[in-house]
Amino acid sequence: MKVLDMNDLTADLQKPAVQPLLITGAHGTLGRAFQRVCAIRGIETVSLGREEMDITDPISVEKAIAQHNPWAVVNTAGYVRVDEAEADFERCYRENTTGPAIVAAACAYREIPFLTFSSDLVFDGNKSAAYVETDTPSPLNVYGNSKRLAERDVLACMPNALVVRTSAFFSPWDEYNFVYFALRAGHHKQAFEAADDVLISPTYVPDLVNESLNLLIDEEKGVWHLANQGSYTWADLARLAADMANLDTSFVVPRSMQAFGLAAARPMYSVLSSEQGNMMSSVEERLGRCVSEMMHNISNLSEEPIAVAS
Numbered sequence: 001m002k003v004l005d006m007n008d009l010t011a012d013l014q015k016p017a018v019q020p021l022l023i024t025g026a027h028g029t030l031g032r033a034f035q036r037v038c039a040i041r042g043i044e045t046v047s048l049g050r051e052e053m054d055i056t057d058p059i060s061v062e063k064a065i066a067q068h069n070p071w072a073v074v075n076t077a078g079y080v081r082v083d084e085a086e087a088d089f090e091r092c093y094r095e096n097t098t099g100p101a102i103v104a105a106a107c108a109y110r111e112i113p114f115l116t117f118s119s120d121l122v123f124d125g126n127k128s129a130a131y132v133e134t135d136t137p138s139p140l141n142v143y144g145n146s147k148r149l150a151e152r153d154v155l156a157c158m159p160n161a162l163v164v165r166t167s168a169f170f171s172p173w174d175e176y177n178f179v180y181f182a183l184r185a186g187h188h189k190q191a192f193e194a195a196d197d198v199l200i201s202p203t204y205v206p207d208l209v210n211e212s213l214n215l216l217i218d219e220e221k222g223v224w225h226l227a228n229q230g231s232y233t234w235a236d237l238a239r240l241a242a243d244m245a246n247l248d249t250s251f252v253v254p255r256s257m258q259a260f261g262l263a264a265a266r267p268m269y270s271v272l273s274s275e276q277g278n279m280m281s282s283v284e285e286r287l288g289r290c291v292s293e294m295m296h297n298i299s300n301l302s303e304e305p306i307a308v309a310s
Contacts, residue, residue: 020044022070024055024103025077029174029205030117034074036173037209046070050077055099061106072113072216075103082121083263085143096146101153108158115216116154118147118223120167120201125267130201130231132275133165133223141264151223160221164212167227167272168237170286171205172293182238183291184298186247196235196254201227201272204286211279224276230283231271240284244291 021038025031026047038045046068053064055077065073078096079085085092100116107114121144122137137148154161170179178194179202185192203226211226232240235254242249257266280286 018044019069019071020046022065022068022073023047024053024073024075025049026052028076028080029169029171029176030076030209033171033173033205033209034076034213037206037213041210041213043213055103056094058102058106061102065106065110065112070112072115073103073107074212074216075100075114075116078117079143079146082141082143085146086141086263089142089146092142092146093149096143097149097153100150101157104154104158104161107161113160113162113216113219114154114158115162115164115212116150117212118151118163118165119144120165120227120270120272121267122148122151122165123267123270125269127269130271130273131225132273133225134275140267143264155222160219162212162215162221163223164208164215165223165225165272166208167201167203167270169203169205169208170290172290172297173205175297178234179237179241179287179291180294180298182252183241183245183247183294186242186245186249186251187295187298189251191253192238192251193253193255193260194233194235194238195257195260196233197268198233198257198266199231199269199271200234200237201229201231201270202237202283202287203227204280204283204290207280207286214279225272225274226280227272228280228283228286229278232283237283241287241291241294244288245295 021043023031023034023045026049035045035047048064054060079092104114122139123131124138124140139145139148151163154163170177182192208226235252238252239249
């Protein structure tokens with residue numbers, strides 16, 4: 001007859017009845033989107049901010065994973081200020097490279113699936129066709145290099161990790177994105193400067209989250225590209241959104257990327273495609289779905305718009 005161990009009983013009682021999906025970066029755009037989509041899909045989550053799980057601290061990571069006993073970990077934490085990263089490179093590498101590798105190592109030890117995100121900025125833009133997963137990264141800036149190194153280090157310590165490269169976000173759930181800024185400028189009849197010589201793949205955040213979750217659940221691994229189909233300059237994207245909102249598109253002022261004097265160099269071409277299948281619908285379809293919601297939100301705001309180039 002087995003003797004009841006009170007320590008084992010206490011430990012079992014402290015563990016959640018249902019293993020959750022653990023999401024880092026709880027307060028960021030992607031972290032909040034994961035929480036929202038998971039709630040819709042009935043997926044139990046635990047979302048942690050830096051104060052609860054510092055991905056750059058192995059002890060903090062170990063403690064959080066042991067406490068919550070997740071079935072998988074999604075890392076949406078990281079340094080996102082591309083231009084500031086040129087001077088603040090130590091923090092950028094710590095949060096974008098060291099942090100994901102630490103979480104990957106902890107997940108590998110426990111055999112827990114792990115998903116983290118990379119960027120189209122790992123490429124230099126010298127290709128004339130859309131970038132696919134097997135193209136060799138060659139970043140032009142600190143942020144892109146931090147993501148390149150993260151891909152390398154994560155997959156080195158956990159070969160079955162899932163790394164999703166993606167691109168310029170737009171979503172009705174978050175006002176801090178290019179399309180929202182463009183529509184707000186148009187609504188207020190304020191000139192909006194946007195680069196017209198850089199081609200990107202706009203990405204609808206709800207699609208990105210849903211497809212990333214599908215890949216995670218299906219136990220996919222390695223590098224995947226997830227972006228909506230279509231390529232646009234920033235100026236074209238602003239005009240398309242404005243046209244869908246029935247705004248006069250003349251408020252969009254095209255400029256060269258160089259004219260903005262940004263600290264970090266950008267690839268002139270960073271369109272993403274996939275060798276594994278383009279699973280996301282067209283940019284136009286998704287943009288049409290969210291423009292009306294964005295405009296409804298904008299019309300209820302009184303503050304003046306902030307023009308953003310890219």
